[in-house]
Amino acid sequence: MSKKSVDPERVDDDNPEWTETDMRTAMRLDGLPESLQRKLRGQRGPQKAPRKIQTAVRYDVDIIDAFKAGGPGWQTRMNQALREWLRGREKA
Template sequence: MTKRDPITDAEEAEIQAGIASDPDNPEWTESDFKNARPFVEAFPALAAQIRRARGPQKAPTKQLVSLRLDQDIVERFKASGPGWQSRMNEALRRASENLSRV
């Protein structure tokens, strides 16, 4: 993250003046607040589409884990394109078949 000097009072005043004069985002009036409706009521079809964008995982469910892998291995799988996580899972599955059971 880049460290920046704090803005001056003059810069702050210029920013606030720009906000106040923005024609695309005027200050709300009492009437605006009275007429406001929740997104779900104003756009029910779009709200439904957003809700069903991704549901619960279908069986068999996978377990979320965090592990550290060598950078070159991850880069090699990522370079293979979309679906690299599934290919990595399959490679681990094949490798696990060679492990002795404890």
């Protein structure tokens, strides 16, 4: 498609339309070596020594509200509270 037939308001010179040659020579991202693949933003790599597991637990609303009221980091504070409770049981 030539640029003359395209609405000039919608032409983006930084991101031109692909040509037939572009389509034929394109490579799939999963075909690139792992060293060249870009990690997506927000994705973590594998942990060297996994220390935590993901699980689903249901808590009463007032419990969650109380921890969230302290602002960001509420899950860490909840983890610390559970750890303290475990330590108290070990002493008993």
